[in-house]
Amino acid sequence: MEKYEKVSLKDYSSFRIGGEAKYLLVVESKEEVWEGIALAKERGLPWMILGNGSNVLFDDRGYDGVILKPGAGMGTVEVKGTELMAGAGARLAAVARKACEEGLSGLSFAGGIPGTVGGGLWMNAGAYGGEMKDVVKEAEVLMPDGQVRIFTGEELDLSYRHSVLQENGGIVLSVLFSLEQGDKNEILETMKDYNRRRMEKQPLEFASAGSTFRRPAGHYAGQLIEEAGLKGYRVGDAMVSEKHAGFVINVGNATQKDVLAVIRHIQDEVRRKFNVELETEVRIIPFQ
Numbered sequence: 001m002e003k004y005e006k007v008s009l010k011d012y013s014s015f016r017i018g019g020e021a022k023y024l025l026v027v028e029s030k031e032e033v034w035e036g037i038a039l040a041k042e043r044g045l046p047w048m049i050l051g052n053g054s055n056v057l058f059d060d061r062g063y064d065g066v067i068l069k070p071g072a073g074m075g076t077v078e079v080k081g082t083e084l085m086a087g088a089g090a091r092l093a094a095v096a097r098k099a100c101e102e103g104l105s106g107l108s109f110a111g112g113i114p115g116t117v118g119g120g121l122w123m124n125a126g127a128y129g130g131e132m133k134d135v136v137k138e139a140e141v142l143m144p145d146g147q148v149r150i151f152t153g154e155e156l157d158l159s160y161r162h163s164v165l166q167e168n169g170g171i172v173l174s175v176l177f178s179l180e181q182g183d184k185n186e187i188l189e190t191m192k193d194y195n196r197r198r199m200e201k202q203p204l205e206f207a208s209a210g211s212t213f214r215r216p217a218g219h220y221a222g223q224l225i226e227e228a229g230l231k232g233y234r235v236g237d238a239m240v241s242e243k244h245a246g247f248v249i250n251v252g253n254a255t256q257k258d259v260l261a262v263i264r265h266i267q268d269e270v271r272r273k274f275n276v277e278l279e280t281e282v283r284i285i286p287f288q
Contacts, residue, residue: 001035002026002071009058012050014114016207016250017259023066028073028194028253030142030173040066046288049171051116052091055123055209060256070118074173079104080178083137088118088172089250092125095177097160100191105182106135106175111191112198114210118172122165124158126195134156137178141170148173161214161281168240203241206249211284216276222246224276228269235261260284 009018022045022135025036033049040047046065050056072091077095078085079102086095096111109130113120121139124132136153143149149170157164165172198204213221225231225245233240234251236258241247248262267278 001028001032007067009053009062009129011052012211013056013058014207015053015057015209015254015259015282017060017256018285019060019062019255021063021065021067023099025066025068027068027073028071030148033068033070033142033147033171033173036066036068047188048285049118051089051119052114054114055119055281056211056283056285057256057259058285061287062288063285070116071073075116082181084177084179085174086117086177088116088121090117091115092117092120096191099177099179100184100187103182103184104179105187106130106179107127107177108187108190108194111165112195117175121156121158121172122163122174123161124163128197131158135177137176139175141165142173144169171285203243203247203249206241206247206251207254208241208247208249211246211281212248213266213278214281219274220246220277221278223265224270224274224278228266228273230266230269233262233265235265238262240266256284 005023006020007024007182009021010016027033027036037047048067050067050069064210075089076087077090082104084099092110092113092115095117095214096107109127113125113127115125121132129287138153139151141149141151141174215221222245225240231242231245237250237252237254238258239249239251241249248259263280269279270276
């Protein structure tokens with residue numbers, strides 16, 4: 001286990017926002033995850049698991065606790081027949097590429113998702129009509145009592161941006177994907193097409209946490225925000241993307257305060273004009 005103190009969270013967040021974390025531990029196994037949690041409890045500090053930091057917004061003051069970040073030891077990927085086992089720290093995009101190389105279909109949707117397997121399962125990540133729910137057979141989970149339990153796909157209760165892990169406090173250790181044999185070239189072309197569409201429609205040239213808001217029932221958040229005339233709305237260096245209104249982007253040195261001000265203004269305007277409540281998809285992490 002590698003241990004770091006006073007780490008800038010800007011370096012661990014795709015939003016490039018946040019102060020310093022008191023401690024950051026790079027954990028390589030379920031034993032080290034448990035050791036890290038025990039250390040936090042011993043010192044009376046909050047703790048959290050951080051994957052690739054692609055869906056979080058840290059406090060400008062940082063995080064006054066312990067961040068556990070899965071290392072390479074928790075990022076292995078193995079293929080057996082049409083099943084693929086991936087550690088929680090593996091990048092979803094890398095797992096999708098591995099599946100493609102093996103001629104396995106089902107993970108093309110994940111080829112451009114910047115998060116990790118653990119984070120992706122926690123929020124049932126998805127894109128282009130596919131989601132984790134479609135391909136997850138089971139997951140190895142470390143429970144708050146220290147026991148390791150295997151959850152079936154059904155037990156994970158996966159739905160739009162939701163899993164049972166959000167309620168039970170379980171930590172993903174590994175995920176078993178059930179895929180199908182396919183044509184390697186066709187899978188590759190599908191992934192290339194999805195990535196072309198991302199490049200064309202999303203503001204990937206700017207720091208962000210991806211889609212800022214969840215999709216409200218019967219609507220699309222980006223469309224409502226655009227129709228409210230909010231493209232380009234800016235507070236400090238936080239701005240509603242002019243390329244895709246569903247993204248709040250960091251165009252320079254934005255702070256959490258800037259981003260939250262933009263989010264609140266969007267929510268107020270969309271509520272006023274369309275009577276629709278927008279909920280954030282990005283996780284807002286307090287200083288604690």
